[in-house]
Amino acid sequence: MQLAEKVGLVLLIAAFVVQCAARVCVAPAIRRLWFMGIAGIGGILASWAYLVYAGWRGNGLGKFFLPPYQPPGYFFSYVGERLLAPWGIALVAGLLAMWLAVRMNRKYGERFFESDEPTLIGFCFFMSGYPAFLLYLVAMFFVGTGVSGFYQMRGWGRAPLYYWWVPTAVFVIILKTYVIPASALDFFIL
Numbered sequence: 157m158q159l160a161e162k163v164g165l166v167l168l169i170a171a172f173v174v175q176c177a178a179r180v181c182v183a184p185a186i187r188r189l190w191f192m193g194i195a196g197i198g199g200i201l202a203s204w205a206y207l208v209y210a211g212w213r214g215n216g217l218g219k220f221f222l223p224p225y226q227p228p229g230y231f232f233s234y235v236g237e238r239l240l241a242p243w244g245i246a247l248v249a250g251l252l253a254m255w256l257a258v259r260m261n262r263k264y265g266e267r268f269f270e271s272d273e274p275t276l277i278g279f280c281f282f283m284s285g286y287p288a289f290l291l292y293l294v295a296m297f298f299v300g301t302g303v304s305g306f307y308q309m310r311g312w313g314r315a316p317l318y319y320w321w322v323p324t325a326v327f328v329i330i331l332k333t334y335v336i337p338a339s340a341l342d343f344f345i346l
Contacts, residue, residue: 163196164283165329171279172322183272190279197243205235242286249289254278270318280325287344292328299324
């Protein structure tokens with residue numbers, strides 16, 4: 157498990173604790189966790205980019221990948237594709253999921269999600285990372301279908317998924333790290 161995934165896992169666990177313990181002030185806490193996630197993962201990615209640069213600069217052959225032998229854009233495209241793009245895609249997916257949840261909820265009279273749930277959904281998508289957020293989407297579909305089916309069988313009405321978003325994201329990160337072989341994830345390399 158990479159350091160950025162560990163940060164995501166810790167922040168997701170913190171989100172679940174806040175969600176269970178402090179029900180009244182969840183929205184501000186999740187916004188703080190969003191900021192901590194962006195800052196933490198951004199800091200990790202910046203340090204990795206610096207390590208790549210320092211490694212290339214200190215290597216006899218690696219220096220040929222840096223200016224004056226290559227344009228500066230080569231280094232930035234290399235770091236962007238390999239380090240920044242996966243988390244950038246996950247951030248965009250999280251923001252898109254949050255925007256869609258807010259929009260759907262508003263359009264249909266606030267009947268799908270609780271007020272702070274869209275922020276939580278977007279946070280889970282982002283913290284899952286790329287390509288795990290795709291697996292997260294599928295996992296949440298199955299969890300939602302199962303929980304909704306159980307509620308319908310019991311005659312309890314609409315099933316709330318409020319407490320299922322974060323544990324499913326944690327499960328997906330663990331599944332991606334320890335169960336799914338790396339060769340299966342190679343399909344998603346940018």
